[in-house]
Amino acid sequence: MTKTISRRDFLKLGAAGAGALALGQMLPAKVAQAARAAGHINAEGDGFVHSMCEMCVWRCGLIAKIKDGRVVKLDGNPEHPHSRGNLCPRGQSGLMNTYDPDRVLTPLIRVGKRGEGKFRQASWEEALDLVASKMTEIKNKYGAEAMVFSSTHNLSQPLFENLLYGFGSPNYGTQRSLCFNAMIVANTMTYGMEEPGRIYDDKLKYILLTGRNLLEAISTSETHDLIMAIENGAKVVYLDPRYTKTASKATEWLPIKPGNDLAFHLALLNIIIGEKLYNRSFVEKNTVGFDELKKEVARYTPEWAAPLTGIPAETIIRIAHELAEAAPHALVHNGWRTSNFVNSFHTQRAISIMNALLGNWNKVLVAAAGEESGALGAPPQPAYPRISALRLDGVPWKYPVVPFKIGVFQELRDNIVSGDPYQAHGWFISRQNPIQSLPDRGKTIEAFGKLDFIVTVDIVLNDTAWFSDVVLPEASYLERYDPLLPVGDKVFLRQPVIEPQGEAKSALWIYKQLGERLGLGDYFQYEDEEDYIRQQLKPLGVSLEEVKAQGFAELSSAEGEAEFSWNTPSGKIELFSDTLAKVGFPGVPTWEEPPQPAEGQFYLLTGKIATSTQFGTQNNQLLHKYSEEPRLWMNTKTATDLGLETDDWVEVTSEVGQIHTKLLATQAIRPDCVYMTPGYGHLSKGLKTAYGVGASDSAVHVTYTDPISGGQALSQTFVTVKKA
Amino acid sequence: MTEIKHHAYLFDATRCIDCRACMVACSVENNIEMDKTRLWVAGLGVTGTFPDLQRGTMVYHCMHCEHPDCMSACPVGAYTKAEDGPVTYNPDLCIGCRYCMNACPFGVPHFDYDKGIIDGAFIDKCTFCPQRIYNGEEPACVHTCPTDALEYGDRDELIAKAHERIAAHPDKYIQHVYGEKENGGTSYLIISHVPFKDLGLPELPEEPINEVSEKVMEMTIPFAFGWGTVLSMVAIAAGKHNQKKEAEAEKQAEETK
Numbered sequence: 001m002t003k004t005i006s007r008r009d010f011l012k013l014g015a016a017g018a019g020a021l022a023l024g025q026m027l028p029a030k031v032a033q034a035a036r037a038a039g040h041i042n043a044e045g046d047g048f049v050h051s052m053c054e055m056c057v058w059r060c061g062l063i064a065k066i067k068d069g070r071v072v073k074l075d076g077n078p079e080h081p082h083s084r085g086n087l088c089p090r091g092q093s094g095l096m097n098t099y100d101p102d103r104v105l106t107p108l109i110r111v112g113k114r115g116e117g118k119f120r121q122a123s124w125e126e127a128l129d130l131v132a133s134k135m136t137e138i139k140n141k142y143g144a145e146a147m148v149f150s151s152t153h154n155l156s157q158p159l160f161e162n163l164l165y166g167f168g169s170p171n172y173g174t175q176r177s178l179c180f181n182a183m184i185v186a187n188t189m190t191y192g193m194e195e196p197g198r199i200y201d202d203k204l205k206y207i208l209l210t211g212r213n214l215l216e217a218i219s220t221s222e223t224h225d226l227i228m229a230i231e232n233g234a235k236v237v238y239l240d241p242r243y244t245k246t247a248s249k250a251t252e253w254l255p256i257k258p259g260n261d262l263a264f265h266l267a268l269l270n271i272i273i274g275e276k277l278y279n280r281s282f283v284e285k286n287t288v289g290f291d292e293l294k295k296e297v298a299r300y301t302p303e304w305a306a307p308l309t310g311i312p313a314e315t316i317i318r319i320a321h322e323l324a325e326a327a328p329h330a331l332v333h334n335g336w337r338t339s340n341f342v343n344s345f346h347t348q349r350a351i352s353i354m355n356a357l358l359g360n361w362n363k364v365l366v367a368a369a370g371e372e373s374g375a376l377g378a379p380p381q382p383a384y385p386r387i388s389a390l391r392l393d394g395v396p397w398k399y400p401v402v403p404f405k406i407g408v409f410q411e412l413r414d415n416i417v418s419g420d421p422y423q424a425h426g427w428f429i430s431r432q433n434p435i436q437s438l439p440d441r442g443k444t445i446e447a448f449g450k451l452d453f454i455v456t457v458d459i460v461l462n463d464t465a466w467f468s469d470v471v472l473p474e475a476s477y478l479e480r481y482d483p484l485l486p487v488g489d490k491v492f493l494r495q496p497v498i499e500p501q502g503e504a505k506s507a508l509w510i511y512k513q514l515g516e517r518l519g520l521g522d523y524f525q526y527e528d529e530e531d532y533i534r535q536q537l538k539p540l541g542v543s544l545e546e547v548k549a550q551g552f553a554e555l556s557s558a559e560g561e562a563e564f565s566w567n568t569p570s571g572k573i574e575l576f577s578d579t580l581a582k583v584g585f586p587g588v589p590t591w592e593e594p595p596q597p598a599e600g601q602f603y604l605l606t607g608k609i610a611t612s613t614q615f616g617t618q619n620n621q622l623l624h625k626y627s628e629e630p631r632l633w634m635n636t637k638t639a640t641d642l643g644l645e646t647d648d649w650v651e652v653t654s655e656v657g658q659i660h661t662k663l664l665a666t667q668a669i670r671p672d673c674v675y676m677t678p679g680y681g682h683l684s685k686g687l688k689t690a691y692g693v694g695a696s697d698s699a700v701h702v703t704y705t706d707p708i709s710g711g712q713a714l715s716q717t718f719v720t721v722k723k724a
Numbered sequence: 725m726t727e728i729k730h731h732a733y734l735f736d737a738t739r740c741i742d743c744r745a746c747m748v749a750c751s752v753e754n755n756i757e758m759d760k761t762r763l764w765v766a767g768l769g770v771t772g773t774f775p776d777l778q779r780g781t782m783v784y785h786c787m788h789c790e791h792p793d794c795m796s797a798c799p800v801g802a803y804t805k806a807e808d809g810p811v812t813y814n815p816d817l818c819i820g821c822r823y824c825m826n827a828c829p830f831g832v833p834h835f836d837y838d839k840g841i842i843d844g845a846f847i848d849k850c851t852f853c854p855q856r857i858y859n860g861e862e863p864a865c866v867h868t869c870p871t872d873a874l875e876y877g878d879r880d881e882l883i884a885k886a887h888e889r890i891a892a893h894p895d896k897y898i899q900h901v902y903g904e905k906e907n908g909g910t911s912y913l914i915i916s917h918v919p920f921k922d923l924g925l926p927e928l929p930e931e932p933i934n935e936v937s938e939k940v941m942e943m944t945i946p947f948a949f950g951w952g953t954v955l956s957m958v959a960i961a962a963g964k965h966n967q968k969k970e971a972e973a974e975k976q977a978e979e980t981k
Contacts, residue, residue, distance in 0.1 A: 073752055075867055086870045092748040215741040220870050227739050227871040231893075243770060245741050248779035255775050610743035621758055622751060626744040635774060667774045 034496060034530070035066070038548045045069035049497040050077055050551025052485065054477035055090035055097070056613045057153050058082055058219045059485060061551060062091065064478065064497035071095045071478055071497050077551060081221060081488055088218040089611050093622035098476040098498070102460050102619055102688055105502025108471040114448065115467050117685055124503060124513070131428075131470055132517035134453040135167070138426045144168030145389035145422065148412065151430035152176070155482035155494060156507035158378075160430055162523035163511050165384040170391045171424065176406045178437055181711035183338040185401055186348030189577045190356070192567030197368035198331060200225035202232060204364065206326035208319070209238045210261050210351065212335040215246040217608035219336075235326070237319060239264065241605060242633070242675055243668035255670050257310045258603045258715050259341045259594030264316065265350035266591060267305035269297040271320035272357055279327060279359025286564055287356055289576020289588065296588045327358035331365070337608070339711025342704055343592040350589040356573045367563060369486075375555050376484060376491065377538040379525040390421050399710045400583040408710035410703050413438050416447040426453040430507065431474065435463040436615035436679065439701030439712055440656045457510060460619060461686025473504045480506035481529035484536050490552045491540070493533070508532055585708050597672065597718035602634075604654065604717040605669075606678040606697050615679035615698075618690035630694035631664035633675040634721065639665040642721070649724035652676075652695070654717050656702050659695035660724050674721060730911070731809035731857055732879035733866065734886055735782060737767075737916035737923060738896060739873035742781045746865035746874055750785070753853060753864035760834070762786075762850045763865060766924035780918030782925075783874070785865070786811060786832045786850035787903065788911035791932035797827030802847075809879065809911045810852035820846040829907060829926050829933065879911055886915050908932030 041047035045068045053060040053074075061080020065073040074094055076083035083091070107127030112118025122130075138146050149164040150173030151157065164172055176184065184194045200222070207229060214226050230236055230249055238250035239261060247253040256264060272278050273294050283290055302313035302320075309316075323330050332354045338344055355365055393412035395402045402408060413434065416424045427448075438444045448454060448467050456468040465471045474480075479500040485492045500506075505513075512524035526532035534544050542553040568574050581587035597603055611627040612618055632650060634642075644650065646665045651658060652674070659681065669675055680694025704713040747763045756762060767781035792811045795803035802817040803824065813833075824833045824847065833847045853863035857876075861867065866876040875882065883904055890897035902920050903910035906928040916923055 072755075073864070085867070087745060087749075087868050088870050089743050089745040089748045092745050092752060092868055095752065215871075216743075218741075218743060218870060223741070223870050224872070227741070227873075231739070243774075243777045243779070245779070248770075248777070249738075249741070253775070253777075610741070610745075622748050625751065625758055625761075626747050637774070666770065667772060667777055668770045669774075671774070 033499060034548070038545060040549075041066055041069075049495065050493070050549075051478065051497055052080075052482075052492055052494040052551075053083070053087065053091045053094060054494070055088075055094050055617065056219075058221075059155075059487075059492075060087055060091055060220050061492060062087065062094075063551075064095075066497060069498065071098065076220070079490075079550070079552065080492065081490075083220050084224065086220050086224065088220050088223075089626065090218075090613055090617060090620075090623065091220070093617075093620050095478065096620045096622040097459065097617070098478045098501075100460060100619060100621070100689075102686060103476075103501065103504075104459065104461055104465070104471055104473040104686075105504055107473060107503065110469045114454075114469070115445075115683075117461070117466055119471065124505070127470055127472060128513050128517055131455050131472070132514060134455075134469075135426060135428070135518060138453065139167070142423070142425050143389065145170055145387070145392075146425040147171070148173060148392065148416065148424050148427045149429075150174065150409070150412075150427070150432050150434065152432050154431055154507065155485055156511070158483065159508060159511045159524065162381065163428075163515055163518075163520065165387070166515065166520040166523040167518060168385050168387055170387045170389055171393070171412065172391075172404070172407055173393070173409045173412050173432075173434070174405070174407050175409060175432060175437055177339065177402075177409045177411075177705075177710045178439075178712045178714070180336055180338050181402065181406060181408075181709040182340075182344035182348045182706060183334045183336070184403070184406060185709035185711075186345055186352050187334065188403065189401065189580055190349060190352040190568075190574055193368060195334065195368060196355075196365040198222070198333070199364055199366060200229050203329045204229055204232075204234050204331060206323055206330035207234055207236045208323065208330070208332045209236065209246065209250070210265070210333065210335050210347070211240050211338075211340070211607075212333045213240065213244045213246045213607055215249060216244055216610050217336065218610055235322065241603070241670040241673045242607065244607070247668075254311050254315070257308065257670070258605065258673060259343070259596070260305075260308045260310075261340075262343050262347040262350065262589070262591065262594075263300070263305040263308040264311060265347055265354065266297055266300035266589060267302045267309075267313075267316045268320045268323070268354060269293070269350060269357070269589070270300045271302065271317055272324060272354070273297055275320075275324075277320065277324035278357035282328075282359030282361070283357060286361070287573045287575050288570045289574060292576040293353065293588045296586075296590060300591065323354075323358060328360040328363045330358050330360060331355070332358070337714070339706060339709065340713060340715040341594045342706045342713045342716065343594055344711055344713065345706050345709040346586075346589040346592060348709075353575050353589065356575065361564065361573075367566075375539060376486065376536045379532065379535050381523045381525060392416065392421075392424060393710075395710070399707075401580065401585070401708060402710040406710070408705060409434070410438055410712050411705060411710070413444055413447050414703065416450055417443060419450070423450070425451060426455075427451055428455050429464055429468070430457040433458075433462045433464045433615055435467060435683070436696065436698055439698055439703045439714070439717075441696060441698040442657055443703070444698075457507065459504070461684050462616065463683045466684035466686055472510055473502065474510065475500035475504040475506050479504060481508065481533060482506070483508070484533060484547075484553075486555065489555050491547075491555055492552045493547050495548055495551075580708070595716060595718075601718040601720055603670075603673040603715060604652075604697075604700065604719045605673050605675040605715055606701075607675065609677055612677070612679055615682070618679055618682065618693065619687040621689050624689050624693075629662065630677040630680045631662045632695075632721070633664050633666050633669050635669050635671040635673075636665045636667050638671045639663065642723075644721075644723060650721050651724040652700060652719050652721050654700040654702055654719045657699040659699050661695035663721075674719065728857075728878045729808065730879040731852060732788070732877065732882050732911040732913060733863070734875045734877070734882040734913045734915070735784070736873050736875075736889070737780060737782050737914065737918065739871045740781065740783060741871055741873070742783070743870060744783075745868045745870060746783055749864040749868040750850075753856070754851065756848075760836075760848060762848065767918075768922045768924075771922070778918065780916065780922045782914065782916070782923040783865075784830070784912065784914075786852075786912070787830050788850075788852060789907055789932075790909035790911070791907065791934050793827040793829060793907075793932075793934045794824035794833055796934035796938065797823040799823065810854065810857075811911075812851060812854075813847055813849060815846070818846050822846075827934075829928060879913075882913055886913055890915055905930045908935065 061077030681696030
């Protein structure tokens, strides 16, 4: 049989790093006492516990099967709207993160040079005392703002913020500017919310995806929705320079020239407005700034966009007509990892605006509240101290419209290096890996060199932990409680399905312990994790035991009439944004010419695969087992012209770095692009499965920041490729 | 779920996104070692020339044939075809001869070269998750599939469902349900948008291969007897002929004397 993974290839993959251990041979951990007390686990240590996945941020509901006190299988929870009974490969492999032989199970204190990987084990008392004393020392000497804090999109984030703002530092690093700042800021400016929800129902007729590779960058329920929408006859048009798995299922694939998505969308607006194909009554009633928009897009004709995008004018016109025909049951998808070029903010604004012109509100797009619910309680806490220091990431003094909660992470790193407007001295990092995530890895390591003290909270020695002074071992997502997560009309629980292994502890415990040592105990008024959740549940009148039994609690649903109001300054959908205009940015989407690679250079593209999440899962042996060897994709014809073949070693050079990797010659990419799977090429030898596999995209990514949204332009790096 | 008389799988290549959740799920559920697998990805993958491209892959494991060639080839009866569908393997009987590997038209049974005779269990293949299906659960691979590309149910019902789906989308699907009849039928049924051979599937006659071979083998005894009779008659005839010749020669000799 012809196999894309033959048995031989399979073995090759398996032998690359993983040992021959099967799960059954891993060390047992004690069954969760709470689960036993709740009656989910019988006297023999067997049973089922409901909890929530954390292999990505989609957070599917799961049911863990426990045997002899060990978690032996995870399945999707059919009650959870994000999983509906399914789990993706990452979710399925989640127990291997917990049973990773490379887990850090005691606090570690560095004894060698930074980056040498020499640590000694320490007690929690010693490690926490050390962290607290170093942080206090920095605060006393340089001010609280000299301590940088970063963590991203975790359920324990409110407590992390208590630590950061209670301590008095404005310096908050999140990962979002490396991902979807363009989308979030664009939606906030248009709809007054970060990301409207999407409804995939039987009526949905048309979906336009701009680089949203939903069949590889899996969000379990939405991926399922897309496949079923296709089966039900919805037309899917997909823009991507690569023939991804999503491209292969789409009705129409348009291999657009990178950086020019904006031209495509401006031309769509031009047709929809020019030919009066928009929903007139909706626009008149619910939007502001139509005239300014109309005036601006008049110059963006399909004929103008065609040479920029590589998409014929008649195709653009046809798609505009098809969208209008299908409206309001048409979705122009914002995409997710959307900060690709410095003009991406305008692309996202054009997309958000197009949905408004199609009048699909409450039919396809709906208001989404985000992850906080006013229905939940919380422990009492004092107000934060007043912070007057500037943020190192330029928010808002350089990036006036970027929300504080989001920030501009790469700028934060750059200003640690420059020491401008002041010098940072310490960095507290929780469940985050800036050495791998930020562009220009060399510069991030340089930033580390400027700091007196770095502490990382994680479950393994990721690259950032490897370069840290103290590593605090967190309990994995199957070993701990986290604050509750509201989804729709339910609130979901993450609870330990096994007891933490070794000395690992939950973030709720770590932050509280540290907070108390820093004199911030008032921000952590809970006895333990269960007490925190009980305080959250109090207004609902539901007991923790009930929630533990089924994994969720019902929120009282206050479903009223579908609303047509938005949290913008005008209360309407803002086609023209006065907020943007006031700070000197164009109020409507405007063309900005993207930079192009010089002769002999390629666009360096990155993008997700189904078997990994960013740079945090490459050490998972089960995912490693079923992932293809990461190679640099190059169009077959281009490779032939350069005398290159599949599996040749190549040298990839950008203006900030150079990597060596193997080549994959493929038809599935534009001739002017190369692609690499992000998140490989780890530096930490503490990751025995991942170390030595693939090359690091962050080693070659150049830092370019979108001046409006603060997003890192991840596809704007140009590289040369030659035989190594 | 209705009562399942004959357990079977339906795989829809148009829905499969090659995410490999099924492979991971199987590895965990069945505690498969890290360098082994019971499911594979097959197919040509991306074909064509940029930008006119197509993609076809499938995921497969044991096809649970209605007339398993592994079972016919096994000299010690280590394979069993259950009446309700699953083809199972008994490691206690296996002598490690690898005939099943050569017999299977889908290349499914895999030999474990690391294990000696004492360890037993030379062969590894899909078991149909008996620990799950006989407890009212779907097999692990099916249960987790994020796009319902893999489904589980009664074979007759799945065949009906498959025909219904391909008939509803005639411009999308190849109008054939692979495994309904191939090799006498399999319990892993496949529908696809690309030719089945591009998914790596062999073209097989409807009549099971092993029935053809069994028919031939059944002929051995009659054939042995029959051929024996023919030879005996030849021998007798030849003998008579010789006797006659000898007699004639003797007669001639006598005449020439």
